[in-house]
Amino acid sequence: MIKILVVDDHNLVGEGTKLILEQEKDFNVTFVNSSKKALDILLTHTFDVFIFDLNMPQLNGQELAKEVSKISPKSSIIIYTGYDIEPHFNKLVSSGVSSFVDKVASKEILIAAIRASLEGNSMMPINLLQQLKIPDNSINILEGYHLLKKYNLSKDEVETLKLVMAEKTNKEIAAELFISLRTVEYRLTNIFKKLNVNSRISAIKKIEEIAKLTK
Structure with a gap:
């Protein structure tokens, strides 16, 4: 039997997902409605596949995936959500x-994604595949340790600065x-102070200047 743990803070959605998946004769499905309960159940049970919602209280799907990957590194983790995944894609992949x-x-x-993950394959929307591209040098420079x-700059500040470079509000x-x-706002204040600038525009220009110098 394929043991599956569904974690969703909406009981109706979680129970519905459980019922759908249990129509497969080789699926044994457990549902819990919080990340804490998910971590608690892992103290006594093992699973082959985890299905997490993204936006949950306590630990969100990305944070839960990171914790579960430490406990059960060989298990497959699927994010099953109605929220836009693209902004969180890199973090989610890094979390397992x-x-x-x-x-x-x-x-x-959903069933195909479960079976594919068990075979070591991945399923994702096309827009996420399109995100897998090489960034331009002005953003790529932030991936290294030059600014650090x-x-x-702290890693959190570099992460925030990358989004500023991408013109995010x-x-x-x-x-x-x-x-x-x-x-x-607190991070931006610290970033501006460390870069010796006083605005987003000035910060972006400074990063672009650094990028030119490193070409």
Whole structure:
């Protein structure tokens, strides 16, 4: 039997997903409605596949995936959500997620994603594949340690600065990084101070100048 754990903070959705998946004769499905319960059940049970919602209280899907990957590194993790996955794609992959399924997708797609993940394959929407591209040099420079060393920026600040370079608003940055708007503003204040600039535009220009010097 293929043992599956579904985690969704909406009981109706979670129970519905469980019922759909249990129509497959070789699926044994457990549903819990919180990330905490998911981690608790892993103390006594093992699973082959995990299906997580993205936006949940306590630990969101990305944070839960990261914790579960430590406990059960060989298991497959699928994000099953109605939220836009694209802004969180890189973080989710780094956290151990192997496939992504939209909640409006058919049950056949969800089932196919489960079976594909067990074979070591991934399923994702085309728009996520299109995100897998080489960034231009002005953003790529932030992937390394140049700014970390020269300007003493923290990794969180570099991550925030990358989104500033991508012309994201403070609100969009907060949503993508799962942080508060106040935290974004605090990080930007520190970034501007360390770069010796006083605005987003000035910060972007400075990064572009650094990028030119490193070509």
